Amino acid sequence: MAKRKEDRALERNDDLGYPIFVAQNVRDELLAFLRLRGRPSAILCDANRNVRVLAEEIAQAAGNVPVLRFTLGESRKRLATVERVLDAMVGVGVERSSLVLGIGGGVASDLFGFACAVYMRGVRYAHVATSLVAMVDAAIGGKTGVDLREGKNLAGCFRDPIAVFCGVDALETLPAQAFREGLAEIIKAAIIEGGDLFALLEELAPHPSRRWPWLELLPAAIKVKTMAVADDRLEAGARATLNLGHTFAHAIERASNYSITHGNAVALGLRAAGLLALRTGRFSRDEHLRVLTLLALVGLPLQTSLSPDAIFTAMRSDKKKSGGRLRFVLPRAIGDVEYGVECADRTVRAVLGRLAHPPENVRARR
């Protein structure tokens, strides 16, 4: 059983030079921060109802800050939406010296962060993360940007926020699919980290719940991200470990024409990375099974009817990004991940073929 930390009301991580706060409810911390750093000139928020309500509350409490709402979602993570955000900021008089607050999930942090990075060549930006994906991944590490027709995140820049706020209470109203997407990223972090985080997930996974000990889980998953980013902010090397499962996942998303969502694709990608590591003699069958069991227990998919050829073709078209060669992040053990691994095409194809079949010996959700 994992060793439990004492309950704490507020966790703070400063590894990247800006604070990342995690609390049941971050409103007090956020308002104290704004009193210190200045009233925001605008709040940019996802138009989804729960986010909107939170944005209005914060806007009132911070002194009648204008709230600018945008309908988001992966299909709207485009330059056209950025232009609307920029126009709206001009409309409420955001200046170069302004602070802007963004509220929403992963798409919001990528897109609002990018808009603020380019608005008047850059205004200060803080983000209130309302989804699991944003809390443990998207809002942290300074990657901002949008999708192009040709692929995801093809336009953007690195630009750090001045603070990130993660309020656990936002998870209560998160749609089930978005919740699972976040769990896939947390499981990825646990494979990279191993240790207490993986053990805690193994303890919790048989009972998926919004009431997990988030004040323990989120800071641990965030730590995995900040440690990888702190050493390699611009992803010249070790930050790539965060892409565990993602070479497969991005290809699966593309091959499915994005009908397979990112979190589900990451789960399939983690299975594929484990299989490839097994076949190349890196990973043990027992640890591979422990990973698959975690994914299955929280309700993530391990099997797809997509054709292996379609996934492989999507992977080959992605390889242009890395000097013409496919490179993988593969587990050597739970808690030990290798990046930049090249594998023979026939081995990769064999792994993709396995994704059409359910894994053996994996305990499904009760």
Ligand code: GLY
């Ligand atoms: N999501 C992976 C990274 O931030 O590098």
